[in-house]
Amino acid sequence: MQRFLGLCAAFLMLCVSPLVHAEEQPGLAVAVDVHHVAKDLWRVDYRFAQPVTAVKLHSIGKFRQQEWKVLTPGMRMTSDPDSDVIASKGKPFKTASVQIRTFDGWSPKEYVSFNRFGDGGTSVYLGHLQGDVEQGKKTLAMRTDIKLFGLAQENVIAPPANRLEPGGARGYAYFGPSQAVPAGAVKILIDPRTPQWLRETILDAGAKTASYYEKAYQRDLKDELLIMVSVDNFESSGFSMKGGAILGQGQVSYRLEGKQVLLDHPKLRAIAALNVAHEMAHVWQMAVAQGGMRGDQDPWIHEGGAEAMALDALLQTGVYSEELVKAYRAKQAATCEKLGGAVDTYDGIYACGLMRFDKLGVGIVPLWRSMMLATEVKGDPYSQQMIDAIVSAM
Ligand SMILES: [Zn+2]
Structure with missing residues (x-):
């Protein structure tokens, strides 16, 4: 079951911090293979440890209605305002396959499903592939084991494991030509289109606040931390920095948009630094056993x-x-x-x-x-x- 932690907007920035919680809900083991099959095409194969009667995923705007196609014969997806449900007329099944097209839209209160990088790479929010399964009237949380398969020659960067909830929601996986680069205690994957001022601001605020939180709160990071930065839509007006700490999973993802991304201004530096410090604070709030x-x-x-x-x-x-x-x-x-x-x-x-x-x-x-x-x-x-x-x- 997906629950959202809420989000924050300050000036022109947004930061989203959803968290998926199973709340002691019983679970069912599910193997999920994610194949990148063509530039904007993905195939996801689910294999359930026991037969299920439905896959029930928390609705993400129009994402699944527009871009998902159920490949398994006899199965279809139906949607209501809260969820997208894949079923086979009530008959139990042990596997399900879907084809997904890269989705460029997003809902303000949700993670962005896909981010495009200037190097031609794409990151995919794996949490949107995860949810619940039903066995008749019984609802179980998916305990997923996700495997990622890129195109030939493609580098795949998996998000860190979900430490607080094994098998629970995962963050962004990157498929593309780049490698994550170690920067101090963290690894960073930064879109080559990111202007220098933003690169500097994110790295500087990230490094300074991380070492401050470590000392002040007397805790080391529990997770390997992977920071992803993508830049898109230079045509749109203003400056938008949408960031999310993917909690319990050692990942922070930022997406920057708007004309002013190219503008190095103290006010924008201040907004970006606050966003970084805020997300890093969430990382420390979750640096607990x-x-x-x-x-x-x-x-x-x-x-x-x-x-x-x-x-x-x-x-x-x-x-x-x-x-x-x-x-x-x-x-x-x-x-x-x-x-x-x-x-x-x-x-x-x-x-x-x-x-x-x-x-x-x-x-x-x-x-x-x-x-x-x-x-x-x-x-x-x-x-x-x-x-x-x-x-x-x-
Ligand atoms: Zn927040």
Whole structure:
């Protein structure tokens, strides 16, 4: 079952942090082979450990209705607003194959299904191939074992494994000519079209905030971290940086779009640096042995928390001046005030989430350090009660 952690928009940027959670739901082993068969054509073969009566995937806009074709004879896909279902008129089956065309659209609250790179490569969000299966009335989460097959001569980079939920959702796989390059503690795959200023900003903010979080929160990364950057749509107006930490899987993916991507301006550098610091904060929020965040539970905690952690890291590492931090806080405070302090909207989760952390009157570093320790004890997710207990003991 897919749940979404929510997303954040600041100025012109978006960062999406969905997370798939099985919540102790029973699972069924599924082998998934992904073959890149032609430039914009993919074939996915599912093999189930036991017969199933349906494959049920959380709906991703029009992606599957437009681009998926069921190849297995006798089977078809039907869609409702919440899900796409592949079935064979109720008859059990053990295999299913689909053909997929590269999809250039995306839904604002979802990961982008495909990213095109300037080197001709493509990254595929594997999570959109994953979901649940049904055995009659019983629903089981897929426990997937994914294998990737590129075109001849093509390099394939698999996303790091899902450590917190083995067999659970995976991030982006890259198919193309490039290799990921080690940069300090992380590996990075960067679109050759990425302008120098953005390359510098992402690498600099990434390296500085990562080493700051490591020291401040007294934790090393639990996952090998792979950062992917793609650039597209220079024709569209403005500047958009859509980033997502793919949680528990050691991956951060950024997609940059718009004319202003080519423009080196301090304001855009500041937006990009904050986005990087925010996503890296999520990586540390999930650098725990168990527990962490749950998509359906108080998203203001991890999003507002990431905002507060990011501002602290940017200030302490000198990436942001005090004035810049103040200006951002003031802007978010104004947004939150307009929303009456509520955290039930897209903007409220981030703006009012940040305000809630600010109002606690405790340091963000000791607070989150304690939250990370607390979540690990029994695997309870981050929650308001956890914060209250920690703050009252401080
Ligand atoms: Zn976020």
